[in-house]
Amino acid sequence: MSPRTALVVALTVALSGALASCASNAPATQEVNRRGQGATRIDAPTLARLVHQEVNRVRARHRLSALAWDSRLGGVAVGHSRDMLNRDYFAHNSPEGEGFPERYSRASYVCRVPLTERSYLTGGENLALTHHNARFIVYDDGRRVPTDFRTPYQVAQRVVVGWMNSPGHRANLLKPQWRRQGIGVVIGADGRVWVTQNFC
Numbered sequence: 001m002s003p004r005t006a007l008v009v010a011l012t013v014a015l016s017g018a019l020a021s022c023a024s025n026a027p028a029t030q031e032v033n034r035r036g037q038g039a040t041r042i043d044a045p046t047l048a049r050l051v052h053q054e055v056n057r058v059r060a061r062h063r064l065s066a067l068a069w070d071s072r073l074g075g076v077a078v079g080h081s082r083d084m085l086n087r088d089y090f091a092h093n094s095p096e097g098e099g100f101p102e103r104y105s106r107a108s109y110v111c112r113v114p115l116t117e118r119s120y121l122t123g124g125e126n127l128a129l130t131h132h133n134a135r136f137i138v139y140d141d142g143r144r145v146p147t148d149f150r151t152p153y154q155v156a157q158r159v160v161v162g163w164m165n166s167p168g169h170r171a172n173l174l175k176p177q178w179r180r181q182g183i184g185v186v187i188g189a190d191g192r193v194w195v196t197q198n199f200c
Helices: 003-007 044-061 071-087 100-106 152-164 167-173
Strands: 124-131 136-138 144-146 180-188 192-199
Touching: 044 152, 044 167, 044 180, 044 192, 071 100, 071 124, 071 180, 071 192, 124 152, 124 167, 152 167, 152 192
Parallel strands: none
Antiparallel strands: 124 192, 136 144, 180 192
16 A cells, blocks of 8 residues: 555545435436425425534544534535536546545545644545435335425434434544534435535
8 A cells, every 4th residue: 555545534434324215317407496385394404403413422422522614524425416417427536536635635635633743634425315305214224204395404313314324424524533524415306415524
């Protein structure tokens, strides 16, 4: 492993369970500012803040420091979520192979979090794709579980629970060295919700 490889930490594990199940063979959709009806209305900025709060609640339960809200890093995260929606894919790398290090660099965002005396972390990323109003949640094993409209808080909880149930995402979320996070949420007209979490 080269020194550069040792310095760059990128978790590119696939999401398990229902978070990823919405991604396969799903048609492209338009981004909307708000989705839902009645008390279940959901908007992207509110959901991003709720995910941020839920992440910090989980970190507090594990006696880890809270992550600061980083709007610049959030802009990087929103850009990736929007690209996934617009081009109908769900992956850490774009179709051209661009990952979060390239996205940080393009935004002139420099992340150097000390790991040891001789190494540092240059960022990290978690992804989620869920559904605000799916009639069924389809799991990887084929199970179909009826569901209903969810409140924004329930969607945020579902995203963070999904990360905590995935070993790679859990390790990333609970990494003690992180100090800041950016949460990028976009909502499709069909109710799908893309969430990108970037760390520094």
